[in-house]
Amino acid sequence: MTPHATHGETPVDDAVTCAGLRYSFGETHAVDGLDLSVLDGEVFGLLGPNGAGKTTAIRCITTLLPVPAGMVRIFGHDAARERMSVRRLLGYVPQQLSADAGLSGRENVALFARVFDVSRRERARRVEQALAAVDLTSSADRLARTYSGGMVRRLELAQALVSAPRLLILDEPTIGLDPIARTNVWEHINAVRAATGMTVLVTTHYMDEADQYCDRVALMHHGRIRALGTPEELRHGLRERLGTEGPLPTLEDVFRDVAGSGLDDQAGDFRDVRSTRRTASRVG
Numbered sequence: 653m654t655p656h657a658t659h660g661e662t663p664v665d666d667a668v669t670c671a672g673l674r675y676s677f678g679e680t681h682a683v684d685g686l687d688l689s690v691l692d693g694e695v696f697g698l699l700g701p702n703g704a705g706k707t708t709a710i711r712c713i714t715t716l717l718p719v720p721a722g723m724v725r726i727f728g729h730d731a732a733r734e735r736m737s738v739r740r741l742l743g744y745v746p747q748q749l750s751a752d753a754g755l756s757g758r759e760n761v762a763l764f765a766r767v768f769d770v771s772r773r774e775r776a777r778r779v780e781q782a783l784a785a786v787d788l789t790s791s792a793d794r795l796a797r798t799y800s801g802g803m804v805r806r807l808e809l810a811q812a813l814v815s816a817p818r819l820l821i822l823d824e825p826t827i828g829l830d831p832i833a834r835t836n837v838w839e840h841i842n843a844v845r846a847a848t849g850m851t852v853l854v855t856t857h858y859m860d861e862a863d864q865y866c867d868r869v870a871l872m873h874h875g876r877i878r879a880l881g882t883p884e885e886l887r888h889g890l891r892e893r894l895g896t897e898g899p900l901p902t903l904e905d906v907f908r909d910v911a912g913s914g915l916d917d918q919a920g921d922f923r924d925v926r927s928t929r930r931t932a933s934r935v936g
């Protein structure tokens with residue numbers, strides 16, 4: 653257990669704890685000693701350039717990849733040894749398309765309800781609740797292939813919400829969406845979070861979104877966390893370090909300060925660029 657707070661006398665586990673997590677693809681150390689705590693109930697942003705190791709870390713946290721070195725716990729459950737218990741606590745929206753274009757919105761969500769073992773008695777109600785939470789009730793009978801990029805993203809959100817997860821993990825939820833659709837996706841995430849108190853762990857390249865919607869952010873670079881705090885703390889911290897007056901630095905300034913000149917070189921290899929473009933084009 654990794655208690656960080658107490659409710660009365662009862663210690664409360666962090667939603668996510670990673671300690672010394674490492675994962676390599678051959679010679680590439682994608683995650684290289686990651687230490688991270690996501691608190692119960694917060695919206696936590698994991699930021700970093702292409703290839704920083706965010707998706708690999710997320711896959712270890714969701715048990716889709718093993719934990720070869722270090723430790724990952726989800727609400728106190730060990731991701732290496734208690735995979736099924738961990739999976740029951742999670743909703744996951746991956747970068748790749750997870751909705752079936754040939755099914756209706758409702759059928760897609762119902763499929764996830766069955767896969768995630770929502771009881772038969774509860775299923776119909778939970779599917780309708782999840783569709784309503786992302787404002788898709790009136791489009792629920794249309795095939796997903798007729799949806800706009802923003803609607804597909806909201807459908808994938810409903811799929812992840814149907815099991816009523818305590819922890820929602822979103823990998824680049826707004827990539828490739830126009831600004832209005834991005835705001836719309838975030839408003840739905842926030843509304844569900846306010847109603848349920850679930851914890852949200854999100855990766856994003858959009859610094860403005862992280863600044864606006866995340867309680868705390870971690871900047872990841874070369875497989876490790878290089879800076880951590882509330883967006884305000886990080887921005888004020890940079891201003892103090894630079895000793896400048898004038899406007900408060902943006903989160904993007906903090907990011908550049910942390911990643912240094914390596915940021916531009918670190919734009920990712922062919923695989924990273926291809927995966928980003930594929931994601932952007934399929935929702936665009």
Ligand SMILES: Nc1ncnc2c1ncn2[C@@H]1O[C@H](COP(=O)(O)OP(=O)(O)OP(=O)(O)O)[C@@H](O)[C@H]1O
Nearest residue numbers: 677680682700701702703704705706707708709924
């Ligand atoms: N299946 C794989 N085989 C080989 N190398 C991989 C594989 N997946 C990731 N990598 C490498 O591991 C490193 C971390 O990749 P990862 O996808 O975790 O980064 P990321 O921060 O999520 O990037 P992005 O923002 O592009 O999604 C990169 O150098 C990447 O090329």
